[in-house]
Amino acid sequence: MLDNDLEDLRARLQQGSAQDVRLAMRDGSWTGTTHGLARGYAQANLAIVPRDAALDFMRFCQRNPKPCPLLDVTDTGDPEFRLVAPGSDVRRDLSGYCVYRDGILVDEPDDISDLWSADLVAFAMGCSLSFDAVLQDNGLRVAHLDKPGGRIAVYTSGIDCVPAGPFAGPMVVSLRPIPRGELDRVVEVTKRYPSIHGGPVHIGDPAAIGVTDVSATDWGKPPEIGPDDVPVFWGCGVTPQAVAMAARLPLMITHKTGHMLLTDLLVKELDQ
Amino acid sequence: MLDNDLEDLRARLQQGSAQDVRLAMRDGSWTGTTHGLARGYAQANLAIVPRDAALDFMRFCQRNPKPCPLLDVTDTGDPEFRLVAPGSDVRRDLSGYCVYRDGILVDEPDDISDLWSADLVAFAMGCSLSFDAVLQDNGLRVAHLDKPGGRIAVYTSGIDCVPAGPFAGPMVVSLRPIPRGELDRVVEVTKRYPSIHGGPVHIGDPAAIGVTDVSATDWGKPPEIGPDDVPVFWGCGVTPQAVAMAARLPLMITHKTGHMLLTDLLVKELDQ
Numbered sequence: 002m003l004d005n006d007l008e009d010l011r012a013r014l015q016q017g018s019a020q021d022v023r024l025a026m027r028d029g030s031w032t033g034t035t036h037g038l039a040r041g042y043a044q045a046n047l048a049i050v051p052r053d054a055a056l057d058f059m060r061f062c063q064r065n066p067k068p069c070p071l072l073d074v075t076d077t078g079d080p081e082f083r084l085v086a087p088g089s090d091v092r093r094d095l096s097g098y099c100v101y102r103d104g105i106l107v108d109e110p111d112d113i114s115d116l117w118s119a120d121l122v123a124f125a126m127g128c129s130l131s132f133d134a135v136l137q138d139n140g141l142r143v144a145h146l147d148k149p150g151g152r153i154a155v156y157t158s159g160i161d162c163v164p165a166g167p168f169a170g171p172m173v174v175s176l177r178p179i180p181r182g183e184l185d186r187v188v189e190v191t192k193r194y195p196s197i198h199g200g201p202v203h204i205g206d207p208a209a210i211g212v213t214d215v216s217a218t219d220w221g222k223p224p225e226i227g228p229d230d231v232p233v234f235w236g237c238g239v240t241p242q243a244v245a246m247a248a249r250l251p252l253m254i255t256h257k258t259g260h261m262l263l264t265d266l267l268v269k270e271l272d273q
Numbered sequence: 274m275l276d277n278d279l280e281d282l283r284a285r286l287q288q289g290s291a292q293d294v295r296l297a298m299r300d301g302s303w304t305g306t307t308h309g310l311a312r313g314y315a316q317a318n319l320a321i322v323p324r325d326a327a328l329d330f331m332r333f334c335q336r337n338p339k340p341c342p343l344l345d346v347t348d349t350g351d352p353e354f355r356l357v358a359p360g361s362d363v364r365r366d367l368s369g370y371c372v373y374r375d376g377i378l379v380d381e382p383d384d385i386s387d388l389w390s391a392d393l394v395a396f397a398m399g400c401s402l403s404f405d406a407v408l409q410d411n412g413l414r415v416a417h418l419d420k421p422g423g424r425i426a427v428y429t430s431g432i433d434c435v436p437a438g439p440f441a442g443p444m445v446v447s448l449r450p451i452p453r454g455e456l457d458r459v460v461e462v463t464k465r466y467p468s469i470h471g472g473p474v475h476i477g478d479p480a481a482i483g484v485t486d487v488s489a490t491d492w493g494k495p496p497e498i499g500p501d502d503v504p505v506f507w508g509c510g511v512t513p514q515a516v517a518m519a520a521r522l523p524l525m526i527t528h529k530t531g532h533m534l535l536t537d538l539l540v541k542e543l544d545q
């Protein structure tokens with residue numbers, strides 16, 4: 002496709018519905034990331050695991066709702082997220098997947114139809130892209146979005162997740178520098194959205210949760226923390242992937258970074 | 274035990290912790306209901322199902338969070354609710370259980386140690402006893418508690434739950450008549466407590482959700498709806514039991530009505 006055509010499609014998908022985006026990815030016309038697409042719709046992290054591991058993975062999400070806010074779980078072998086994306090086909094409706102075998106990344110296809118089987122269960126979990134939209138809609142600054150290409154700072158913390166079966170490990174957290182005067186409001190707003198990570202897991206000294214050097218991010222870019230900013234940490238959707246990789250399942254499939262599942266949930270309706 | 278001793282014990286357990294109550298039930302000294310015990314602590318509905326049904330039952334709870342707000346799920350074969358009641362023993366820490374085989378009530382023991390096996394999974398779900406406490410703590414009237422022995426009106430509604438595997442059926446709902454002037458505040462307060470049923474599932478005309486005669490309750494007592502009251506319906510914790518019974522599992526164990534699981538969660542900390 003020509004660059005102009007691609008930009009036209011991007012513009013259309015930004016204003017389109019979640020279903021429009023899923024269909025464009027299903028038919029292969031959109032292969033890019035989902036950043037900014039289907040504005041107002043919640044995007045989700047994806048994890049697909051074999052049936053044998055599904056109950057423990059679901060327990061893990063239930064026990065660790067801040068990093069792993071569960072939005073929907075498919076029936077075993079059913080590729081449709083009937084609750085949050087009716088009509089979806091999880092085998093083709095994302096523009097990029099990661100395939101792990103025994104915890105090792107072995108492929109990054111844009112279609113997993115040939116890997117799908119009656120033995121698999123797919124999980125959709127709330128994602129911080131939607132979270133940032135909530136902050137912006139409430140007139141709050143999201144520092145890492147101030148710059149083009151800005152990416153949030155993400156760390157493996159010293160907070161242990163509550164384990165479940167083979168799933169155990171540290172919580173991955175994101176850091177947002179929040180102006181001191183906005184802190185109460187940010188906490189109040191984000192607490193109302195438990196399905197996209199909810200309230201902070203830690204406010205203040207990074208070292209207290211094992212982040213001894215904020216410039217040494219594990220994912221994303223180091224934050225710029227101003228003199229009047231407070232470091233505030235939230236549970237991050239990388240956690241379930243990191244934990245599932247560490248569990249060395251025979252097969253696990255996730256979304257590729259930035260290539261999220263588009264759900265029919267409206268972010269503004271996730272307010273609780 | 275003499276009546277006076279029982280009343281002394283009741284008074285002590287009302288002021289006691291959730292653990293105090295669990296231990297009094299475990300050693301057999303308290304055999305009554307849990308109404309009013311361990312004030313401030315969240316009480317929970319209990320359902321125990323075989324491993325084969327556990328993933329579908331957990332999906333059912335995830336898909337129907339208003340009637341089935343999941344608080345904790347044990348590891349398979351583990352009788353301890355490690356998240357919400359550390360040190361608990363679900364085989365002995367309730368004062369009454371119902372045992373169902375193929376969907377039929379076959380026994381109401383006060384100890385299920387002999388029925389427990391490595392194949393079972395226990396689920397704790399939020400309970401409306403805690404819910405009423407929240408309303409009262411916020412200065413809101415709870416009509417059915419105005420009278421001694423008052424019991425909330427509960428109906429099988431015409432709202433279908435989202436099914437999961439063998440689990441399907443209508444949502445059971447509770448009705449609270451709310452003075453029109455308090456309606457907004459009741460909705461606002463209860464929405465903040467998703468783990469104990471959250472906001473209403475319906476406000477207004479009972480017939481709109483299939484309740485054609487409010488005097489014909491399926492459980493509890495008919496409500497007194499004043500001229501300035503609005504009928505407000507919430508998801509009810511009877512739902513998962515009704516659905517699980519209808520699924521005719523080979524074995525299912527629940528709490529006996531009024532004999533709830535005491536959790537270490539403080540109701541005031543369930544605010545989200």
